[in-house]
Amino acid sequence: MMEQGQLEKVMGLIINAGNAKSDAMEAxxxxxxxxxxxxxxxxxxxxxxxxxxxxxxTELLTAEAQGEALELTLLVVHSQDHLMTSITFNDLAKEMVELYQRMAA
Structure with a gap:
């Protein structure tokens, strides 16, 4: 079973990555x-x-580097997938906003 502190970090990662993707879509x-x-x-x-x-x-990676094992669960994998998807989507959103600005000019 995942430690409570680790679970909170994983959930924070998922929530913030999701918020980033939503904000990028709204942009x-x-x-x-x-x-x-x-x-x-x-x-x-x-x-x-x-x-x-x-x-x-980074907190999760630092803890693991210091010997604190993180149980590899579907939730952990999901958090990493969610983050990477959100980063990619945010990058694309920036390009699209710039493209819309050029089209409006």
Whole structure:
């Protein structure tokens, strides 16, 4: 069974990665409507959420490097998958917002 502290970090990673992906999607939708100020805000929020997710991941990696075993569960695998998908989606959202800005100019 996963230790409570580890579970909290894994869940924080999932939640923040999910928030980042949602913010990135909202940025695309705002840019699509021509609201580039909101799109920028949403991209900044996505970046902040990804930073928080990275902090949780770093804490898990540091603990493991210090000899604290992390049980490899489907939840842990999901958290890493969620983070990587969110990073990729955020990168794509930035490109799409820029493309919408160019099209509007």
């Amino acid at each position: 695309i939708q705002a840019a699509k409507k021509g609201d580039f100020s909101l799109a920028k805000e949403k991209l900044q929020a996505a970046d902040q959420a990804l930073l928080e997710a990275h902090h949780a991941q």
